[in-house]
Amino acid sequence: MGHMQVYFDNNATTPLHPEVKKELIAGMEMFGNPSSMHGFGREARANVEDARRKVADFIGAHEHEIVFVGSGSEANNTVLSLFVCGTSQCIPGTRMRSTIITTKIEHPCVLETSECLAHRGANVKFLDVDRYGKVDLDQLESMLGDDVGLVSVMMANNEIGTLQDIETITKIVHERGAYMHTDAVQAVGKVPVDVRKLGVDFLTMSGHKIYGPKGIGALFVRKGIPYCPLIRGGHQERGRRAGTENTLGILGLGKAVEMRSIEMAAEEKRLMELKGILKRGIEEKIDDIHFNGHPEDSLAGTLNVSFAGAEGEAILLYLDLAGIAVSTGSACASGSLDPSHVLLATGVDAETAHGSIRISMGRESTLEEVEYLLDVLPKTIQRIRDMSTAYIKGGCHVAGR
């Protein structure tokens, strides 16, 4: 079939930026171990530290505050695990503060780690969100006590794009003596992130969401904050993450943030316009829809929409047949029986969650692609609804039509 190929799943991962690709190809010649003292090693070391400076500059940090890790998931695991240490040796003062507060809409790497830590004796509390996915600040205030060591709130949600006011949250958290972490994997490189302005103690970012390579992430750890490595046994990363550095990944991440600082602002504006066109088009052409996420405080490229009477995996696969790649919050696509925990946390019913798709655009997305989706999507939804039980006599949505 000679149709367009449209990649609208940039929140899952992104294609390499051409400049990053060039950097990686050149970087493949470099094989030295940054820990070696000879010329090969020094070359690798110089490049790793150069990338570290770029990453630090990009988020307003000092280069010593950047720890390169294998992924955003690793960074999040590292931070959460700090606060359930059984001894008081590594992190003086946190032992008495073994309660962690996070939200119901975090990435599974935070939620599942939290559950595991709860089994190991930590007390974990989950913040609710409103119908747009914003955390409840009053609830946060009421949960904060002398027992709370860490609060972890994601900056931008991967499924619905909702942005949290991390600066305000951090102020509240610090007033009550707890540390603040934000998973900013979806935010860094899409919206301005300055760790000093936000005031956070820990911040997670990742390479492959911002046109860099997979398998590389970075954790910002504010100077003077207690820390204990998750992966032990090496002096790398100033003893904060053992294992020979992923030099190629680090090089790629450095280049990726360099390109982000050049392109981000204009791109955000452009994606916002495309999202407006997409949103209006869907509204005009399709009935019985529901937009998920915050109408304004949201990632420019992310649009999450639910279609009554149509199941998400079916939508995804019919779109895939037409060359369009999106993702869904349906249970069927996740391999579990439960639909998206994020959408359910916003209070929508299970059918709305099953019938959701996430369209996430990126730097390569074009108006032509948006128009193609707006051509294909209404037909796809119509086709699915025509075979759906939701619209038969006595069916759930018969009145809606």
Add this chain to the structure above:
Amino acid sequence: MLQAGEWAYTEKLKEHFMSPKNILQGDNTDDFDGVGMEGNLQCGDQMLVAIKVDKDKEVITDCKWKTYGCASAIASTSILSEMVKGMTLDQAFHVSPKDVAKELGGLPDHKIHCSVLGDKALRAAINNFYSRNGMDDKVKEEQAKIVCQCMNITDHDIEEAVLEGARTYYELQERTKLGTVCGQCKDEAEMLLEKFKHIHFGA
């Protein structure tokens, strides 16, 4: 490097998903002799099956459907509608999810539950035909299938235990003593546990 993409599904399933057969057109089932519906939208799957029956021979002459669900749900109802045409009511009543999955060339493990509603809806349609035609004696309740041979525990017992509050395999064992002897039924029992939790509680 490998080139993209095999689907998670078989070619046969993909074919039925791309061009589903025997979809009920419109929303009117008045012309049919038996109609059955199972599942609900909150669970993510709902299927309706409508049959026409040669009353003398008790043979299914036509079968149409509607499905709310994922690709494997759509494809399994589609292929089921093809399979049962020409079957006697008795034959059709005994079509199992396994038969449907086999006809599709297999289903991924976590998709088996998507295909169990089609045959259930079909049985409901057959029972509906019997009751409409004053043949109430022929209406068959869902037949129980023994899962745990040692303790003689059926799928109905598991369903009942779930309805009474069992949510984990251990709670199921507490209530039914299932799998407490040889333990060979554990996998099947866990699958049924998940299925019934899903059907009744959307969990």
